Amino acid sequence: MNDLEAWVTAAGAEIGVPPTEVDTSAVLDVARDVAHQVLRPGAPVTAYLMGLAVGRGADPADVAARIRALALAWPHRAGAQPSVADPPTP
Template sequence: MSGASTSGAQRDRGDETQKMAVMNAWLDQVCAELDVDRAVLDANTMPLLQLINHVAHGPSRPGAPVTAFLVGLAGAGASTDPAEQARAVGERIAAVERLVAAWDPSSVAAE
């Protein structure tokens, strides 16, 4: 074995670091294009990604990105002040996380 070999965990961290760098470069461009204050996104990125994961693995995989859109839409409509928008988005994420935790798939009628 070569001394230059990298463990799987180290490779995964490197891959994850690269994925996050690409995501952030992309989101910088999207924020600029849509005239969104990046600070609003930065304040909520990890909780939003966690929410998307919880929705995708709970109530609805295809509903996860639409849920994120609704959270952002509701939060952005709360104010024109970026700090207030960031707070409002965080509150909406918490509210939807409570919905996910209480979700009962048996309450959905089969068609």
């Protein structure tokens, strides 16, 4: 078990969420895309929004896909540094 798995297991146990219900890859993918494409502080807030949506009955995979698509389509801010995921400009 790596550190992230240990944390998810311990934190989940603290609040009654089994680790099998946590798709860490999807959450990390969304957080990365929001942090790089929108703004860094948006990543944890978006993860919270996802949790609220799922807690209200939304499908976790659908929520992650919709948020990732929104983040990837988000226009770059003027003067913002490109993310590491952006291809270099020739």
